[in-house]
Amino acid sequence: MVSACPACGTGVLAGESFCERCGHDLSAAVTAAACAACGSAAVGADGYCENCGMLQPSGRDHVETDLPGLAGVSDRGRRHSRNEDAMALAAAPAALLAVVCDGVSTSARPDEASQAAADTAAGVLAKRLADGDDPQAATRQAVRAAAAAVADAARPGEDAPACTYVSAVVTGRKVTVGWVGDSRAYWLGTHSALLTVDDATPGTHMLTAWLGADAGEVVPHVRTFTTDGPGAVVLCSDGLWNYYPEPESIAANALGQAPLAAARHLVRLANEAGGHDNITVAVIPFGQGEPGETTVAFPKERSD
Numbered sequence: 001m002v003s004a005c006p007a008c009g010t011g012v013l014a015g016e017s018f019c020e021r022c023g024h025d026l027s028a029a030v031t032a033a034a035c036a037a038c039g040s041a042a043v044g045a046d047g048y049c050e051n052c053g054m055l056q057p058s059g060r061d062h063v064e065t066d067l068p069g070l071a072g073v074s075d076r077g078r079r080h081s082r083n084e085d086a087m088a089l090a091a092a093p094a095a096l097l098a099v100v101c102d103g104v105s106t107s108a109r110p111d112e113a114s115q116a117a118a119d120t121a122a123g124v125l126a127k128r129l130a131d132g133d134d135p136q137a138a139t140r141q142a143v144r145a146a147a148a149a150v151a152d153a154a155r156p157g158e159d160a161p162a163c164t165y166v167s168a169v170v171t172g173r174k175v176t177v178g179w180v181g182d183s184r185a186y187w188l189g190t191h192s193a194l195l196t197v198d199d200a201t202p203g204t205h206m207l208t209a210w211l212g213a214d215a216g217e218v219v220p221h222v223r224t225f226t227t228d229g230p231g232a233v234v235l236c237s238d239g240l241w242n243y244y245p246e247p248e249s250i251a252a253n254a255l256g257q258a259p260l261a262a263a264r265h266l267v268r269l270a271n272e273a274g275g276h277d278n279i280t281v282a283v284i285p286f287g288q289g290e291p292g293e294t295t296v297a298f299p300k301e302r303s304d
Helices: 110-130 135-152 247-252 259-272
Strands: 002-004 011-013 062-067 070-075 085-092 095-102 165-171 174-180 184-188 221-226 231-236 279-286
Touching (some): 062 085, 062 259, 070 085, 085 110, 085 279, 095 110, 095 135, 095 279, 110 165, 135 165, 135 174, 165 184, 165 231, 165 279, 174 184, 184 247, 231 259, 259 279
Antiparallel strands (some): 002 011, 095 165, 165 174, 184 231, 231 279
């Protein structure tokens, strides 16, 4: 296989120790990851090939998480060169929780921002809930920590990394959702409903709130509702809801399936519809609750 010298770009054959043109020592490149397009070992720390410019595939191109009681799938989609979404899920005896974050593509290193936010928030949620905090307080603390993690990732001289955020905590018959941006939470059941309101200019994808060093004060929306019967909570990035915005359409393709099967099915549908964006879906089935008049009962939002 022919690759390229990382120093001058001249083609070199596999097994050669030195570049015949510039004399560069090629031994250090033997164990380096080769570019998926041109075979060059000149893949930079940012994931781009310095020879042909291709962004290398990553382990995040398609991610599946399957835990007792919940599951999630995150996929690169058909149009993007990398997956800038991230998710984090956790199952505990007293609570199930999920976080979905969507990196803002116009910002620097959006994939890093979304991963930092999701991992940080899930860790804080799990700890706060274990320490006895109520889900609303835990959610607010998780968003603050996630916002700080994304802000801390900013580097001098570059645009600030940024992402959106949505989370759900299921405890008993209560479901608490928190969000910043336009990633969404849905209730799927007898009376399916969208549980979040996009932080975006109406009719556009122009965000009015996000996580990042340039976001200003981050004030999360936090709401708790009581279920009226069996169903599921779905968190998703706009890679899904751009194609399936109505809760009834998501419910028709998710209810009655195991969590992982439902998440896989929804991701597949978004890809079949065009896969224009990254797609992330987390599903938390909910089988408890007493039948009632309404699906959700939102208390007045409170802020700290």
